[in-house]
Amino acid sequence: MKNPFLYIAFLLVGLGAYNAKAVEPTTEGIAFFEKSVRPLFAKHCYKCHSSSKGEDKGGLVLDSQAGWMDGGDSGPAVIPGKITESILIEAIEQKDPDFAMPPKYKLSSSEIENLKKWVSMGAPDPRDGTPVKPAPSKINIAEGRKFWSFQPARSSTLPNVKDKNWVNDPIDRYILDKQASKKLVPVADADRATLIRRVTYDVVGLPPTPQEIRDFVNDPATVQVALEKAVNRLLDSKHFGERWGRHWLDIVRYGESVGRTRNYPFPFAWKYRDYVIDSFNNDKRYNQFVTEQLAGDLLESKDNSQSDEQHVATGFLAMGSMDLNERDKEKFQLDVIDDQIDVTGRAFMALTTGCARCHDHKFDPIPTTDYYAMAGIFKSTNTLSGYENRQGGGNKLNRNTLISLSNNRVTTVATKPVKPSQPSAREIKLQGQIAKLKKEVKSLTDKLKAFRKKAASKQMKLSANEQKQFNPQRTQQRIKQIRNQVKRLEKQIGNLSNNRNNEPIISGNLAMGARDAQNISKCKVRIRGDVDNRGAEVPRGVPQVLTDGTQPDLPAKSSGRLELALWMTEPSHPLTSRVMVNRVWHHLFGNGIVRTVDNFGYSGERPSHPKLLDHLALRFTGDMNWSIKNLIRTIVMSHSYRLGSQHNENNYAVDPDNTLLWRANVRRLEAEALRDAMMSVAGTLNLDPAKGSLVQNLKAGEVGKNGGMQFLKSFNHRSVYLPIVRNYVPEFLQIFDFAEPSSVIGRRDVTTVSTQALFLLNDRFVIDQSNATAKRLLSDERLENQEERIAGAYLLAFGRTPSGSELSEFRKFLDEAIKNGQAPEVAFSGFIQALFASAEFRYAL
Template sequence: MPHVQRLRHASRAMLLSRMVALLAACWIGGTSWAVGGEPRWSGEDIAFFEKQVRPLLVRRCLSCHGENKQESGLRLDAREHALKGGESGPAIVEGKPDESLLIEAVRYESLEMPPEQRLSESEVRTLEEWIRRGVPWPDGPQASLRRSRGHDFTPAERSYWAFQPVRAWPTPAVRNLSWCRNAIDRFVLARLESEGLTPAPPADRRTLIRRVYFDVIGLPPGPEEIEAFLLDPADEDIAYERMVDRLLASPHFGERMAQMWLDLVRFAESDGYRADAFRTPAWRYRDYVVSAFNSDKPYDRFVMEQLAGDELAPDDPDVRIATTFLRLGVYESNQRDARFHWTLIVDELTDVIGETFLGLSMACARCHDHKFDPILRKDYYRLRACFAPLLFDDDTPVASADVIADHRKKMEQWERQTAKLQAQLARIEDPILRSLEQFQVAQFPEDVQAIYAKPESQRNWLERQLAYLVHRQVLDRRADIPKKLKGEKKKEWEDLRKKLDASRPPPLPRMMTVRDAGGAATATQIPGTETVVEPGPLSILDSAPFSVQTPEAAPNSTGRRLALARWLTDPEIPLPARVIVNRIWQLYFGKGIVETPNEFGRMGQPPSHPRLLDYLAWHLVRGDQPWRLKQLHRMILLSSTYRQSTFHPDAAQNLQRDPENRWLWHAATRRLSAEQLRDLLWSASGQLDRRIGGLSVSGMTRRRSIYVRRMRNSPDPL
């Protein structure tokens, strides 16, 4: 038998060799550039390779065909090795996945690859799309699928602006000091004067009120509000300041800010993929965000509650709801490869943490040290390890401890009173449920079936996570019970259900939340290596401590996510404050001080006003009201920079010097968002429903757009 297995694996290795031969044919000349100097693949193709194909090859191929081990002498970890070719003919027909032997093999239509466990449907689709695109692969010596280095950061990496401590720069001297209303204007005007530019005149009152209303609350001012502001006899600055303060105190301010945040953190109320199942409790997270912005919740607390609310205040429903943030990724309800599915969930979550809070795209570091930024592969998995114990929780009620205890007593009483009816119902349902469960569980790989069969107490973290994914699919099949019943048996079942439901205490509403899995720890191992890592921060940002301790409020939790949240909001870590300041600036000026808000690394744009960015970030964190965002909004809104007109008398001359308005010599004309446009139409008709919060609604209703149901596969047409 071992000899037969070796032969089978040799045939698979030969198939891979054929694939390499074709790859070599595709890359003759060692470049992905077409004749004539034009790039052969688009940036979108390369991004697809980096985000989808590279992780797949690393995860499923490199253990046998990588740097440390080469079955049949085959290496697939770098292009230069693939270019050597193989022992036989091609396994890929460029642009034609259905004619490619590789696809035939991973579909298990002939040879079975990989031998240990077949690829999931989504993984096969990834390879098909890769071939359909023409087998894109990046150029250069750093195109290796696995590359590692230590802490030997270069001086240039260590001195990169984004990784430097935030400094309280002094406000610069300017010639036209009378134009400046606050520190923002000093920094902006200093740059304008150095470039030989002058600011635009102030916008008139009618323009200002419209601009401020849309920017702060996302709605137009009404005729009465416009008239009151235009006729206000008070000094220009006083009248304007009163309007700004009134809008910042409006409950609609939170709706406007929440729209920005929800878009950023990929909020939706459905799972995505083919089923796109509706997430009934997701609206509670939206309302949490609206409330947080309206109450001016400190941003550090806002971050900590979303990452670790269950470890901060496990008995506070409002704080627990914040952890829905960790559940916002897509979810494939019929995915049988539970291990792959959980890997995708945690990978996506790690990527979102990097982009949202650090302004860094880190997905490349899943497979190798980042090509352009000092983000080590081991650092990626240290951050990822913070989520290693994470378990989704669908059973936590939205209620206080007293209400939960009272409901539990009522349920116990109901169960005693209906014990006979429940026994009769169980005699009908249990055989069907066992059959449905056995059928569903049998669809999963054998190792996952074995995990599901284990008692809960014997499962480690990962096993509990995989068992959860199986249970979700099994639980969904309870709705199939009526389909399995006929005649008198079905009528008996319906009668029993009616009697039980009539007396059953109404269920408490549930939230989408998380908790730690409990049980034995699961090590976080870097794929394709034997290296095990502990939770920790990015090595380049090591100026603040990262200490994992058992939370006082949640002694059964590891405290890993709370440690990450505290590290992210430590004043010594420079990026989170800069990133949120930049996002708010973008809200008011159309583009950020850093024009790439999710990319503060070398692939992004440098800041136009770096000292201004630092000044605002420093005062946000270390000012009189630490981490309170409304003070930042107010400072921007009251500045002369924000209050400029879109018209400039020397526009033609200034356009020659600064065609993109990088130095802010006039106010930019900006489009309304789709949500603002929809709300404007209802508001102009006088029919807009301005109620705050609650269940999501159809797009045909008169509620604000933020309350319209967000389905991934069927977005609102407007």
């Protein structure tokens, strides 16, 4: 068909009565549209479907919301939320070659997936009306600097409170002052057993041992003194870095594979993971931590070890998800840069800088020129992930695109590319079959077109013999059958090729990271994000709204990453210290002082306690000297942290969301803490750090086609060491809301769904841990009877002893199960599994 869009118009006739209405766009929806959908439309669709260019083939325009809502001549091109009913999706999938869009080529797999995701999200689209030509930026930088988060933190006079004896730290003064303004009264403190369980999970992510509980509960010192001893012990534990390092890995979109269209493994990503864990354990100052991740390769070092550590830190820039199928090398580079701008802005500054790629930021005072000023810094950087795009040889892990760590020098290993092995005889035979089948398809298609053309012609009429000998319906069925057969054969060839190339992943003292490019250059603005539509060249720099009008001085012969990091970690920077303080607060209280922990811009929430946030930010960069451990110690030693979680009707009526912290928030344990807790209770957890990563055991090739991750079942180390392969995250983690490893996630979702309950009842891992716990308690000679074993289970799982009624009920349950023929081990395992499935086990009170 010459014009598939006319076909769309005819198909839309039947949908004319449907009310295609896009959802009210959320901040996340708009960000996704601006980053992934608008640039796609601009690159592939506007040439033929843009009202501003006077092109509306098939009556369809895509450069406005109204365009796709009205669709072609008679109806919408997209049905929000309904992928299968959206003609646009049907066209881009090109399952019917006569109905394909774009007509001359096919979008990449990632582009198709992005459009599907956009439709499933409800097709959020901030555009309204017919677009006009780009106008000069209307952003007022001077006015933008007046926004609270773009101003430096300010010191304030400590509030005067009535109950001075309640105050353990100035934090408590700010909390009490806000509560008093609403006539709220904080609830009573948590009991010691609850407090030691809470603080142990918060600091190290593990349940306290029975002995640690007894020591804390029975400590004759005041609760404040006893808590200080416990906190210091926990902060000195090697498990502290495993807990807080995992929080950081969420933020920096840590993953051990490429993801997207070609999901190849990152066999050296674990070195960055270990760097993060060690940094938290060693209490590396946060300003140094930030600087090493952005520019570790540009820092001086005292020895080989420090040099390697700093270079591994730059893996932060290299482990984003990439589309290796992207043929356009420049677009591939700009997409990598976009990921780096996004993660740098959101991780360190909670600023959605990536939203200014295609146009000025819709909410924050960040013009497109600021985006491309930062892009120049990363354009002047070589990203060494191990892979390049398809045109650059992205189908194979390449030593030339990794860092070699040795002799205080960081160089790429000069090796000749490995020649691909030759196809086997079986592959050659299958390729021959495919060629024959494709030839038959072409012949049948030509005959079908000729038949239809003659049938539709007024001058030429089909003879009765022609109509009898040629059946168009059977021909179409045969064409479909051949195409399916070709797909099966191609899959066989793919598997054979993959097995042939499944040599072990390259090894050596290698790492992912970044280094300065040989060519230090500025970046040109890409109008509407279109890689081929170049605008003015922009000097390298940082967002203007965060400066006093003076840009950092970036050297002509260096990328500027070091200067970017030093500017970002200036104590006077308005965002860096506030954002990190807020992240720590979020993990200790369940909500940040700014609840939108990854967004401090106009579309984010305002701080509940702005003066407290500034007070802590100034202390963090001042007397705490950027120490994360000192910050955590200070917060958990406040009286506000010690509160119980009990309900208070009067307080609830005034502050139902507990924004003013009149009680402790009840918080569900993260997936990793749940898994680790089960294994800790069962005595099956290996507390030694895992060496390397299971990803190193994978053979070369795409994950899923190279043997998969079957060896997870026997992995007994802490969950932070589990392999985080994109699209193959371990099931336990997925079920309990693990962070998406391709995105910046400072605040995980917390869902309660039936699959979680079913998992806790039926999963083999949960059953195995229940069995191991039962065996552990039944074989403990110190426990002389059933009551003591039940009490021991409660202490391990909940950190407390059972009440009289609980003891009685479970004793009755066990006695009846054994009476009905169950072995004691089986009955006790069922009892343990019930504890694991309970809310009390899953939540920290």
